[in-house]
Amino acid sequence: MKVSAKAEYACLAVLALAQHGQDAAPLRIREISELHGIPERYLVQILLQLKGAGLVASTRGAAGGYRLARPSESISVGEVLSAIDGPNLAARDSAKADHVASQILGRLWDQVREAERNVLDQTTIAALVAQTSPHEWTI
DSSP states (O other), X not given: OOOOHHHHXXXXXXXXXXXXXXXXXXXXXXXXXXXXXXXXXXXXXXXXHHHHTTSEEEEOXXXXXXXXXXXXXGOBHHHHHHHXXXXXXXXXXXXXXXXXXXXXXXXXXXXXXXXXXXXXXXOBHHHHHHHHXXXXXXX
């Protein structure tokens, strides 16, 4: 599976917004940029695409910035990738699709893409944030 740099930056930005919290003040582009080393101009384009997909919301003004448009539990990694790179993982064209072996391999690649898509669609941003946050244990 190939993930574009733009899609990976989008995931990092969404994770930063989720970690910041939906009830906190909006997170500024500069903060996300500095945290993950994403060029600000590029991040602006990414956030506009995410906003267009309904994944993030923006607030204008001196106290403005970005926050998640929905709870992180309801946003999947698949949605973020689709917002940036489109909904379909590219199918591989086989030059010899008329051969039985090529057809068998083609079906295998389709199954792999479907499995990838299922993992991405079932993995929420909240689940990823939970992996990065330290857990407190009470005895």
